[in-house]
Amino acid sequence: MKATIYIILILVAQPIFGQTSIQGVLKNQSGETIPGVNIFLKGTYEGVSSEIDGSYEFETTLSGNYTLVFQAMGYKVFEKEVSLDGEVISLNIILREAINEMTAVTISAGAMEASDEKKAVVLKPIDIVTVPSAMGDIIGAFQTLPGTANVGNDGRLFVRGGDASETSIFIDGLKVGNAFGTTATNVPTRTRFNPNLFKGSFFSTGGYSAEYGQALSSALALNTVDFPVRNQGDINLMSVGGGYTQTLAREKSSLTASANYFDLSPYQSLIKQNFDWERAPYGWDAEVSARQRWGKNGIVKAYLHTESSGMKIWQPMYGSEGRGQLVGLQNHYSFGQASFKQLSKNDWSYYGGVSYSNNVDEFELDQLNIRNQNQVLHSKAVAIKGFSDKLSIKTGLESYFYIYEEQLKSEGLKRDFQDHHTVLFTEADYYVNNKLILRGGLRTGNSSLAKQTWLDPRISIAFKFKHEGQLSFAAGQFSQMPVEQLRILDQSLKNTRADHLILNYFLSRNGRTVRAEAFYKDYKELITYEVAQLFPMPIGLENIQQNGEGYARGMDIFYRDQTTFKNTDFWVTYSYVDSKRLFVHFTEMVQPGFAPRHNGSVVVKHFIQPLKSQLGVSLSFNDGYTYDNPNLPGQMNAKTKSFQDLSLGWSYLPRPNLIIHLACSNVLGRDNIFGYQYTNEINESGIFEGNPIRLQAPRFLFLGIFLTLSKDKNANNLNNL
Amino acid sequence: MKKYSIFIIAMMLISLMTQASNEAYEKAMRKELQQMKVAKSPDDFKKVANGFSRISEMVPEEWLPDYYAGLALVNAGFRSQGRLEEKDAFFTQAKKLTDKAAEKSPNNSEIVALQGYITMGELSADPNSRGQHLSGVAMQFFGKAVDLNRQNPRAIMMLGQMELGMAQFFGQEPGKACGLISASLKLFEKEENTKEEDTLLPTWGKEMALQIKESCQ
Numbered sequence: 001m002k003a004t005i006y007i008i009l010i011l012v013a014q015p016i017f018g019q020t021s022i023q024g025v026l027k028n029q030s031g032e033t034i035p036g037v038n039i040f041l042k043g044t045y046e047g048v049s050s051e052i053d054g055s056y057e058f059e060t061t062l063s064g065n066y067t068l069v070f071q072a073m074g075y076k077v078f079e080k081e082v083s084l085d086g087e088v089i090s091l092n093i094i095l096r097e098a099i100n101e102m103t104a105v106t107i108s109a110g111a112m113e114a115s116d117e118k119k120a121v122v123l124k125p126i127d128i129v130t131v132p133s134a135m136g137d138i139i140g141a142f143q144t145l146p147g148t149a150n151v152g153n154d155g156r157l158f159v160r161g162g163d164a165s166e167t168s169i170f171i172d173g174l175k176v177g178n179a180f181g182t183t184a185t186n187v188p189t190r191t192r193f194n195p196n197l198f199k200g201s202f203f204s205t206g207g208y209s210a211e212y213g214q215a216l217s218s219a220l221a222l223n224t225v226d227f228p229v230r231n232q233g234d235i236n237l238m239s240v241g242g243g244y245t246q247t248l249a250r251e252k253s254s255l256t257a258s259a260n261y262f263d264l265s266p267y268q269s270l271i272k273q274n275f276d277w278e279r280a281p282y283g284w285d286a287e288v289s290a291r292q293r294w295g296k297n298g299i300v301k302a303y304l305h306t307e308s309s310g311m312k313i314w315q316p317m318y319g320s321e322g323r324g325q326l327v328g329l330q331n332h333y334s335f336g337q338a339s340f341k342q343l344s345k346n347d348w349s350y351y352g353g354v355s356y357s358n359n360v361d362e363f364e365l366d367q368l369n370i371r372n373q374n375q376v377l378h379s380k381a382v383a384i385k386g387f388s389d390k391l392s393i394k395t396g397l398e399s400y401f402y403i404y405e406e407q408l409k410s411e412g413l414k415r416d417f418q419d420h421h422t423v424l425f426t427e428a429d430y431y432v433n434n435k436l437i438l439r440g441g442l443r444t445g446n447s448s449l450a451k452q453t454w455l456d457p458r459i460s461i462a463f464k465f466k467h468e469g470q471l472s473f474a475a476g477q478f479s480q481m482p483v484e485q486l487r488i489l490d491q492s493l494k495n496t497r498a499d500h501l502i503l504n505y506f507l508s509r510n511g512r513t514v515r516a517e518a519f520y521k522d523y524k525e526l527i528t529y530e531v532a533q534l535f536p537m538p539i540g541l542e543n544i545q546q547n548g549e550g551y552a553r554g555m556d557i558f559y560r561d562q563t564t565f566k567n568t569d570f571w572v573t574y575s576y577v578d579s580k581r582l583f584v585h586f587t588e589m590v591q592p593g594f595a596p597r598h599n600g601s602v603v604v605k606h607f608i609q610p611l612k613s614q615l616g617v618s619l620s621f622n623d624g625y626t627y628d629n630p631n632l633p634g635q636m637n638a639k640t641k642s643f644q645d646l647s648l649g650w651s652y653l654p655r656p657n658l659i660i661h662l663a664c665s666n667v668l669g670r671d672n673i674f675g676y677q678y679t680n681e682i683n684e685s686g687i688f689e690g691n692p693i694r695l696q697a698p699r700f701l702f703l704g705i706f707l708t709l710s711k712d713k714n715a716n717n718l719n720n721l
Numbered sequence: 722m723k724k725y726s727i728f729i730i731a732m733m734l735i736s737l738m739t740q741a742s743n744e745a746y747e748k749a750m751r752k753e754l755q756q757m758k759v760a761k762s763p764d765d766f767k768k769v770a771n772g773f774s775r776i777s778e779m780v781p782e783e784w785l786p787d788y789y790a791g792l793a794l795v796n797a798g799f800r801s802q803g804r805l806e807e808k809d810a811f812f813t814q815a816k817k818l819t820d821k822a823a824e825k826s827p828n829n830s831e832i833v834a835l836q837g838y839i840t841m842g843e844l845s846a847d848p849n850s851r852g853q854h855l856s857g858v859a860m861q862f863f864g865k866a867v868d869l870n871r872q873n874p875r876a877i878m879m880l881g882q883m884e885l886g887m888a889q890f891f892g893q894e895p896g897k898a899c900g901l902i903s904a905s906l907k908l909f910e911k912e913e914n915t916k917e918e919d920t921l922l923p924t925w926g927k928e929m930a931l932q933i934k935e936s937c938q
Contacts, residue, residue: 035767038774044779045779071771229861230857509804510804510805511849562850656891
């Protein structure tokens with residue numbers, strides 16, 4: 001009986017002295033109140049959220065010792081032991097910020113990223129392929145970004161006073177040898193890869209991570225699509241060819257196969273060409289790409305691409321009669337790679353893979369038959385360890401085999417070289433807080449052929465302001481072996497070198513992006529040589545030396561706006577480059593032909609809903625290319641008139657799965673000149689006669705019809721534009 | 722006999738305890754579901770999401786608390802008037818919670834539909850640059866949700882909404898889209914008639930379907 005009374009007493013009494021009130025105000029380290037914090041007693045249903053003013057209060061009937069937990073997005077979890085005994089508990093807590101990858105500062109010096117997933121991006125992948133002047137070529141779109149020069153008669157990527165060989169291209173982190181199609185002099189080339197393959201890209205115009213090497217000026221890292229979303233077939237019919245792509249998508253794996261054929265003959269028979277073609281460019285390519293999920297957090301990708309193309313052209317020999325010299329070109333190219341990514345326990349992650357490219361060029365020059373073969377085998381393994389949310393370290397080991405061979409088939413002559421690089425790199429990222437990040441990296445390598453070991457240190461630092469803008473600084477050393485065509489002549493050649501200094505400001509807010517960058521690049525140990533005969537083509541290089549030098553300095557500005565005008569997206573770019581070099585056949589410091597001083601572009605895209613159409617306009621210009629005029633003293637002593645190109649594009653979507661795309665370059669038909677070719681001997685008036693170097697036609701007209709076949713009728717291949 | 726009674730008492734106690742914890746779970750869930758019904762501002766939804774997260778801490782094996790926490794955050798994201806980053810923070814958190822629910826209950830039509838709904842939220846936050854990429858992803862989720870359960874009115878409604886958006890964009894007949902919306906309304910009615918009054922399972926969406934239906938007329 002006594003016991004029963006006792007029990008009743010306890011039951012009744014509990015609410016009287018068992019009600020405990022917990023209250024307080026929550027602030028962050030800068031003294032601002034934090035709303036929406038989840039506050040609860042661990043192991044119970046009791047809890048509350050903080051109000052707008054950061055205050056919280058709740059009452060509980062529990063008694064005894066409990067853990068009070070404070071949980072909020074962007075903050076570290078805070079736990080506190082409390083004793084519930086009826087006394088009011090008052091706790092004003094300052095929550096510590098957690099490093100948040102989505103909002104924290106990122107290093108934007110030198111970098112221009114295009115991604116659907118990340119935040120500090122300049123462009124989305126889709127924006128890249130819808131630039132009218134790009135004509136579906138990835139590089140064409142990059143030529144409208146700051147830091148690049150448009151060298152229309154070459155087509156490759158020229159970054160900040162660097163020549164085209166100074167840009168290295170990577171797919172899923174692995175090196176791509178001969179990423180551009182082989183072409184004849186003054187016939188612009190394109191990248192070999194279909195823009196549809198890639199979900200994002202990272203384009204750096206300097207100061208890049210220790211992960212990338214053998215590139216003096218620029219690294220372009222392309223990332224392939226992880227998993228396509230549906231089964232579909234894509235048919236494309238273009239004014240220059242056609243192709244078919246089939247995608248099979250499963251939950252854990254997918255397969256994409258495509259085949260394309262192009263031939264410019266029909267097009268060229270309709271539209272008058274400046275060049276004397278014996279056989280217009282033609283070719284085919286086929287590729288297969290497969291992806292497979294590996295366990296819960298892994299992915300394995302494989303990609304194979306093979307292609308063959310050819311052309312025959314009469315290159316004029318100025319000062320001599322006839323059609324000139326017949327140049328025939330056959331190119332066979334294969335690229336294959338396999339890569340993996342794996343997230344592991346304890347904040348370890350791994351990625352890596354193997355890539356192989358094999359490029360064979362067969363040239364016919366009059367009676368000469370030349371065969372060049374370039375092979376690159378790259379393997380790479382990288383481990384990243386996150387020690388805390390503030391510090392992570394990436395370490396990688398790489399191996400490169402370069403095998404290059406030149407054959408003079410008609411003479412039965414052959415020469416070659418092989419080089420093996422072993423590379424080790426490590427890089428640490430340290431977030432002081434969400435506003436400040438430091439990165440330091442080291443890249444060291446050894447070349448078996450050059451018998452050289454090098455060490456390239458790189459650092460960067462970035463700070464994010466209150467207004468979301470961020471300032472980054474990067475500095476580093478970069479090494480790159482000379483081009484194969486020179487190394488085969490002198491196998492003892494060492495690395496050429498460049499030092500970069502970059503200061504960058506980046507702000508992206510409410511659909512507007514501003515990016516401004518100043519840079520200084522110092523070149524050392526560049527190659528110089530003497531040419532036995534320079535005109536009309538350089539033949540016989542002698543006295544190869546490695547004492548060249550040079551610099552490039554300047555600034556660029558990029559502004560993009562997707563908000564101000566309805567349904568309109570535009571960007572404006574201006575780059576100033578002051579570059580002089582002593583290299584190749586130069587005997588003094590001069591401005592190279594591929595480094596115009598003032599460069600600009602404007603891209604505007606406007607969607608017209610009632611017409612179901614997107615109109616695109618892109619304008620590119622520069623102040624002209626320097627060239628050698630043998631009638632004047634000195635080198636690079638003349639400059640062409642300004643280069644200007646206005647391209648228009650029109651994409652029409654009559655049905656969700658059908659796109660018709662029409663584009664025309666240089667609509668105004670401006671007579672762009674990229675330099676002059678001079679006769680070998682003086683004429684009667686005592687001067688060398690010059691002939692302007694032009695494109696094969698003032699305009700290029702493109703018509704494409706893209707049809708997607710899928711169960712999902714809304715699918716289309718907009719990315720092809 | 723004594724042994725047996727101890728055993729029976731022990732069994733009764735255990736079942737009482739589980740019943741008590743079940744009751745506490747259901748009570749807490751009902752309270753938050755009620756809060757969700759009256760929630761208006763993103764802050765209200767944030768609080769509801771916090772509430773469901775607390776329940777999830779207590780019953781880590783249940784998918785419903787994570788599902789509803791995710792749903793509350795999507796609603797917060799849709800209603801947010803803030804900058805893109807703020808909206809995205811809601812959707813990112815919603816995605817995390819929904820993925821957690823999906824791990825506990827794989828191939829669940831409701832969860833897959835919610836994943837699609839989150840994708841729709843991200844798309845609507847920046848349609849110009851995300852439309853092309855995310856509309857395919859959202860369609861994929863809704864298609865899968867319908868495949869998993871053809872009787873799920875929410876999956877069919879949202880599939881209809883996406884189809885309607887596409888039809889409007891391309892100036893096509895919205896017949897198929899509106900058919901889906903009507904079908905979802907029938908399923909909503911069926912759900913009302915068959916599900917228990919106080920079920921914790923998802924029943925939301927009918928009002929949304931009625932709203933979409935209006936743009937069909």
